[in-house]
Amino acid sequence: MTRVVEIPTSFDDQTFDQFAKNFGEPGDEKLLFDAHAANWATPYGLTGILVAGQVLRDSGAEKPLFTIPNDRNVSGYWSRLGFFDFAEEFFELHGKVPKVIPKNKQDVLLEITPIREVDDVHEVVRKIQERAVAILTHELKLDSTSTMGFAMALSEACQNIVEHSGTSGWVSVQSYNWKKRLGRKIVLIAVSDSGMGFRESLEPSLAKHHGDRWGDGPALEAALMQAVSRFRDPGRGQGLQGIRRYLNRWDGKMSVRSGTSRLTISPDWDSDDPRLDNLAKFPGSQIQMIIPEQLETSKGSK
């Protein structure tokens, strides 16, 4: 029997839990990932699909089916983001994969890129410096120091995969014009892996201390708010803190989902819940960072 995992028509961090719920905890059944009606997806959503595919492949499950979006603009964008290059490894694709047509508008700052080892992190940082500096400085109006901070934040988020997940993952960077939502341009970074997640990573050092209250939520808080790391080395745990500081200075937003919880550090322009528990379980960790265009009055003032 085939079970359908519906891809939300508008697939971003806000609808991710719908996807996680649809994905569930797969057993022996064959899965069909149905994206035919999809009309919008962010890198956060697309890297999440790849994580689901990776988990199924690693568990030895039968290769799931995947229906490509009917809307050519949508599937074209997914192609441009490099989604299908990796999806074909995990899914039996149904529908026509559009050829990549380069666009003058450089909204894709970094195509979906696998992070498997340290060299991949170096490559991501090198690429983002080549491609994104102009957009960060001219469109988002960040200063040159902050573009280096952007690369640093990206590096720290990516190496979390190499250092902690115990497996590989994905990163992608995209710029948007959030005219309606924010009235400003933004850059969105999505980093996702199918690894052990924060709870399992920190369990040996923290579970006893937390007792019955231990879970994904406290694990996320320990890592993000208290810079706790599974390593005894006191120098560890600074990466996520550094990302937080950087985003705070540039009025950015960060959310980290792991297991059944999501922790969000929101700027004034956002009203997301700081912490959500009891979400649908999803493997690994998913990080999203958003840096908005700077207003003249708030530029780096924090």
Next chain:
Amino acid sequence: MQLIDLKGILNLTQSPLYNNLVTRSTGRAVRSRVEEELEKIDEAQLAVIDFGQVNCLDFSCADEIVAKLLLAHGTGRYFLLRGVSGAHMEAIEAVLDRHGLATVAEDRSGEVQLLGPINEIARKAFGMVMKNGSAREQDLLESLDYSPDSVKEALDELCTRRLIFLASASYQPLTSI
């Protein structure tokens, strides 16, 4: 004075194409090479760690290279970080704070700064030594508006942490080694 070029070391340990000090394992590999270089240098010499050709420095690399070097050798050697950019300083200051360490850095305009959690008296004393090129204890006691004991304590701390040094009865900046 002995110059240790981090970009050169990075290219030997990773790839000749890279100019970003990112990831903890890269930091470990680079520090190991820096320590090999340090073995060739007399302890009384100034080791100048050159960041001039380094583009991005992340926290993990700053921790592995700067913090761990200082933890292992900071009380036995003199270090000056050279060519440090504003973005480098952010990463370096964060790791120094975390470990309670301090170091001397020269930014890309040549200005020498004290980085890390250092109290105000020591910071002012360091500033005076830098400004005057050297300073006798008596001059510092007279110029700084603090009790003599606290000034002496601050000078001792700066010397112990090898942020300045005492020679010919004067406190000297590391740049005069």
